[in-house]
Amino acid sequence: MNWKLYSLLKSPWVFHLSTGSCNNCDIEILDFLTPRYDAERFGIQLVGSPRHADILLVTGAMNRKAAPLAKKIYNQMAKPCLVIAFGACGCTQGIFEGSYAVAGTVDSEIPVDLYIPGCPPRPEAIIAGIARLISSIKEKKE
Amino acid sequence: MTKIIPVGPYHPLQEEPEFFQLHVDGENVTDIDITIGYNHRGIEKLSEARTFDQSAFLVERVCGICSTSHPFAFVQAVEDIGKIEVPERALYIRSIVGELERIHSHLLWLGLAGHFLGYNTIWMWAWKCRETVIDILELISGNRQNYAMFKVGGVRRDIDDNDIPHYLKLLDEVVPALNLFRGAVTDDPVIRARLVGVGVLSREEAVSYAAVGPTARASGIAIDVRKDEPYAAYDRIEWEIIVTENGDVYDKVILRVLEMLESVKIARQCLENLPGGEIDANVKEIPPGEGIGRHEAPRGEVLHYVLSDGSNMPVRHKIRAPSFQNVPTNKVAAVGETISDAAIVLAAVDPCYCCTERIAVIDTGGDRRAACGDELIRLSQEKTRRIARRMGREIK
Numbered sequence A: 001m002n003w004k005l006y007s008l009l010k011s012p013w014v015f016h017l018s019t020g021s022c023n024n025c026d027i028e029i030l031d032f033l034t035p036r037y038d039a040e041r042f043g044i045q046l047v048g049s050p051r052h053a054d055i056l057l058v059t060g061a062m063n064r065k066a067a068p069l070a071k072k073i074y075n076q077m078a079k080p081c082l083v084i085a086f087g088a089c090g091c092t093q094g095i096f097e098g099s100y101a102v103a104g105t106v107d108s109e110i111p112v113d114l115y116i117p118g119c120p121p122r123p124e125a126i127i128a129g130i131a132r133l134i135s136s137i138k139e140k141k142e
Numbered sequence B: 001m002t003k004i005i006p007v008g009p010y011h012p013l014q015e016e017p018e019f020f021q022l023h024v025d026g027e028n029v030t031d032i033d034i035t036i037g038y039n040h041r042g043i044e045k046l047s048e049a050r051t052f053d054q055s056a057f058l059v060e061r062v063c064g065i066c067s068t069s070h071p072f073a074f075v076q077a078v079e080d081i082g083k084i085e086v087p088e089r090a091l092y093i094r095s096i097v098g099e100l101e102r103i104h105s106h107l108l109w110l111g112l113a114g115h116f117l118g119y120n121t122i123w124m125w126a127w128k129c130r131e132t133v134i135d136i137l138e139l140i141s142g143n144r145q146n147y148a149m150f151k152v153g154g155v156r157r158d159i160d161d162n163d164i165p166h167y168l169k170l171l172d173e174v175v176p177a178l179n180l181f182r183g184a185v186t187d188d189p190v191i192r193a194r195l196v197g198v199g200v201l202s203r204e205e206a207v208s209y210a211a212v213g214p215t216a217r218a219s220g221i222a223i224d225v226r227k228d229e230p231y232a233a234y235d236r237i238e239w240e241i242i243v244t245e246n247g248d249v250y251d252k253v254i255l256r257v258l259e260m261l262e263s264v265k266i267a268r269q270c271l272e273n274l275p276g277g278e279i280d281a282n283v284k285e286i287p288p289g290e291g292i293g294r295h296e297a298p299r300g301e302v303l304h305y306v307l308s309d310g311s312n313m314p315v316r317h318k319i320r321a322p323s324f325q326n327v328p329t330n331k332v333a334a335v336g337e338t339i340s341d342a343a344i345v346l347a348a349v350d351p352c353y354c355c356t357e358r359i360a361v362i363d364t365g366g367d368r369r370a371a372c373g374d375e376l377i378r379l380s381q382e383k384t385r386r387i388a389r390r391m392g393r394e395i396k
């Protein structure tokens, strides 16, 4: 029973990290803050610094230049924290698999708690994913 | 004394990673350096291992915002090799998707620009209005982004004639919102005070930096591939190039708002006059040869070069995105501005680093130099030769 983790879940703050994505995933992440999806009503908020964040949302296919930075940013986050691999690229490298420029998948660099597949996933999928993650942690607690 | 302010690579300013170094003297920006490469995915190389049909999906993912522009230019390049005649209906559908993309891309930019200026209301409203455009695209293509509409010789999906009135209705809903933005930008004294005369790119500078798209058109240069070298359905309908004269950020904003209204006009005409017939030329083979495809993306001209040896895959595929030319104009536009204006000036060219990141050669200037592997080997070999000469030997 991880009370620290449990206490994050009321209003998770999200830091968005793009590690060689095509932008679409990132746009959909911004999209889920805007009026139609309005994630802020659930207390989900994008923040500008990993040190303030509870959830790290990683998009893209782990470019070689970005991979060490991703690790560094993960290390900067206050623990416990949650990591979400976002998009087909984040989960499996997607269409960029086999390129000389990608170093690995997100989970080969940092531990991942949730995968949201799709190219790009719809904003609804982000909300559903985060809700799933929250409820699974709550279940574990009980 | 000059200080350097590092911004990035992960910063809330933009959704893509890029690393700015602003050299500042007091409040004023004296120089600017941009380092990119965090998004490079080696797409040109990947494309050489994919068939012409598969590459269309790959180039869509060069950049998410212009996910129509790259396939648009790519299929035209391949069609240029084979001199393939594309059916009329497909040309119109291509133009429709291209223009809808322009509207959503400009709205996206407008929202972000509003956000940078502290007008979060503009951000929320612009993106709300953008959802309507995305809805049309989703109804046409089946996906909100990455539409997968383009294929060599035509388009993948047809537009159902019965749905056209509905699309037209949705397009009409966009127009009042666009007019509202136009009013908001032209009437608001604060926005004017923030943007007029800021980040000026003169006509001569735009020419010397070879700026394209809205960045060039805001400086009074009427270039637009859609008019200069018409393709798809752009020469079959009535529309105007929007040009403004001053080259400041204000003109770039106004220009984009007016362009969206023009795009609505183009999309509307294409939908109303959509001809019947096939949507695909059923291309069987691509002959050996080389071809070039150009498309006016929301940010300017994209160019794709494809070399074919007669097999089903490209031998070489080169992509040149508009931001490649537009981003360096920051060097004149941002230098001399205050640091608080730097954010909006840097954003004003609507940079897209995903597009630009085809290859990174870093010239750090001065005595610091970045060397690639080959150069290191060359330097090492030179040293051996120098030492050998000193010792009176000769190495061949």
Ligand code: SF4
Pocket (backbone or CB within 6 Å): A020, A021, A022, A023, A024, A025, A059, A060, A086, A087, A088, A089, A090, A094, A095, A118, A119, A120, A121, B061, B064, B146
């Ligand atoms: S998953 Fe698809 S949309 Fe997301 S970054 Fe990768 S290619 Fe782009």
